[in-house]
Amino acid sequence: MGGSSAMWSNWAGNQTSQISPVQPVSIEEMQQFVATAKSLRVVGAGHSFTPLITGADQILALTGLELPAVDQVEGDQAWVNANARLRDLSPALAKHGKAFRNLGDINVQTLAGAVSTATHGTGQSLPCISAEITAARMIGAEGQVLTTDDIPLNMVQVSLGLLGVLTEAQINVVPKYNLRRRVRLSDVRDSLNSMHQQWKDNRNFEFFYIPFTGKTVEIRHERTDAPETKAPPDLDMIAVKVLKMARTAGRLSAGLRRTLLRLLTMAQSDEDFVGESWRVLCSDRHIRFKEMEYHLPPEATFDVLSELIRRLERDHTEIYFPIEVRQTAGDTACLSPFQGGPRVSVAIHTDASQDHQRYFDAMEPLFLQAGGRPHWGKLHSLSHADLSRLYPDFDAFCALRDRLDPGGKFLTPELARMLRP
Numbered sequence: 001m002g003g004s005s006a007m008w009s010n011w012a013g014n015q016t017s018q019i020s021p022v023q024p025v026s027i028e029e030m031q032q033f034v035a036t037a038k039s040l041r042v043v044g045a046g047h048s049f050t051p052l053i054t055g056a057d058q059i060l061a062l063t064g065l066e067l068p069a070v071d072q073v074e075g076d077q078a079w080v081n082a083n084a085r086l087r088d089l090s091p092a093l094a095k096h097g098k099a100f101r102n103l104g105d106i107n108v109q110t111l112a113g114a115v116s117t118a119t120h121g122t123g124q125s126l127p128c129i130s131a132e133i134t135a136a137r138m139i140g141a142e143g144q145v146l147t148t149d150d151i152p153l154n155m156v157q158v159s160l161g162l163l164g165v166l167t168e169a170q171i172n173v174v175p176k177y178n179l180r181r182r183v184r185l186s187d188v189r190d191s192l193n194s195m196h197q198q199w200k201d202n203r204n205f206e207f208f209y210i211p212f213t214g215k216t217v218e219i220r221h222e223r224t225d226a227p228e229t230k231a232p233p234d235l236d237m238i239a240v241k242v243l244k245m246a247r248t249a250g251r252l253s254a255g256l257r258r259t260l261l262r263l264l265t266m267a268q269s270d271e272d273f274v275g276e277s278w279r280v281l282c283s284d285r286h287i288r289f290k291e292m293e294y295h296l297p298p299e300a301t302f303d304v305l306s307e308l309i310r311r312l313e314r315d316h317t318e319i320y321f322p323i324e325v326r327q328t329a330g331d332t333a334c335l336s337p338f339q340g341g342p343r344v345s346v347a348i349h350t351d352a353s354q355d356h357q358r359y360f361d362a363m364e365p366l367f368l369q370a371g372g373r374p375h376w377g378k379l380h381s382l383s384h385a386d387l388s389r390l391y392p393d394f395d396a397f398c399a400l401r402d403r404l405d406p407g408g409k410f411l412t413p414e415l416a417r418m419l420r421p
């Protein structure tokens with residue numbers, strides 16, 4: 001059994017462990033490991049910001065298992081390796097003429113990691129990735145094989161690694177398709193007033209508010225049969241670098257700051273890109289950040305965003321990271337933040353090296369008062385009492401977790417704070 005000597009850290013660097021992940025090389029070896037471990041957490045690509053991986057005696061990584069990315073494609077469904085990265089699954093599905101219906105901003109996550117926290121993209125009629133799971137196989141706390149014939153599918157779809165270790169998943173797929181991306185700069189008032197219409201009119205619509213500018217960057221994706229164009233330079237990285245300079249420059253000279261913002265406008269407004277869906281939807285994130293994201297009832301979005309921007313610009317002059325706004329369709333998974341209807345996701349960020357606490361603590365009550373549910377992989381402060389109020393099936397999930405893992409093998413003290421009264 002392999003295992004790296006480096007201690008473990010998540011992508012943002014805000015969760016670390018002195019434990020080296022264990023990497024079994026076969027399912028049988030993994031079953032044996034799970035059966036005998038006293039306490040363990042399974043890690044995907046380590047892109048969650050919350051303490052989902054740390055706090056147990058062992059960390060289990062499934063990078064050593066050599067399973068084919070895509071095992072079987074039949075009609076609109078495919079059996080895939082649950083621990084393959086999304087960026088490897090997309091080209092593997094494309095070989096079968098298939099694609100994910102939708103994806104988020106990045107695709108380095110494993111499928112199991114992404115679905116376990118209800119990872120989403122944007123699109124009024126497009127559900128989060130978890131809702132695309134139609135069946136799954138996993139290894140339970142005793143090392144036994146469990147399937148969605150044994151456990152209800154809507155419990156497994158979003159399960160935070162608490163019910164067992166996912167090994168294979170059956171997912172909905174669609175015929176592969178091209179998307180056209182258009183990016184434009186807008187006034188924040190216009191974006192706020194038109195956002196609901198824009199979600200109706202566009203397959204994918206999202207916008208970023210740039211603090212202290214009154215401006216938003218709006219991004220739309222439409223299906224197209226047009227041929228692929230050359231990929232644009234990495235505008236995301238350019239934009240965040242310019243924003244960082246603009247914030248620093250703002251303290252020095254209004255003129256320089258205006259010049260930098262003009263540069264940003266030029267960089268963002270030129271883009272019109274056609275490519276295979278997954279290449280257009282996902283990009284690399286080079287600048288490390290920390291994030292809080294709440295999923296709100298759509299009708300609350302206008303008021304929450306207006307107040308969020310007012311508070312940010314009044315009390316948090318050090319923040320330059322944009323606020324990201326997206327929408328996701330409803331689904332039926334018990335722990336999905338989108339269970340019961342569509343939600344608008346509002347995300348706030350700080351630089352990974354910056355102290356996020358004061359900013360996030362100031363904004364979280366706004367999200368909660370509006371009935372928001374937190375992204376499971378992004379920073380929040382909720383405990384069992386809050387969560388069981390927010391999710392009608394929360395206690396049913398906790399009861400199932402208790403039944404499947406009575407010894408709490410997958411439960412750390414941090415997770416127990418959320419899962420136990």
Ligand SMILES: Cc1cc2nc3c(=O)[nH]c(=O)nc-3n(C[C@H](O)[C@H](O)[C@H](O)COP(=O)(O)OP(=O)(O)OC[C@H]3O[C@@H](n4cnc5c(N)ncnc54)[C@H](O)[C@@H]3O)c2cc1C
Nearest residue numbers: 044045046047048104105110113116119120160161166377
């Ligand atoms: C730069 C960046 C961009 C992001 N963009 C988006 C976005 O656009 N949309 C969005 O919704 N989120 C986004 N996220 C959040 C991210 O998608 C989630 O946190 C996701 O869970 C990370 O997947 P991972 O593979 O890194 O899993 P990890 O963070 O390693 O694990 C997440 C959870 O999955 C569980 N898990 C992992 N593997 C298994 C398994 N085999 N069986 C059972 N449980 C398992 C873990 O125990 C843990 O509870 C982003 C994060 C970053 C850092």
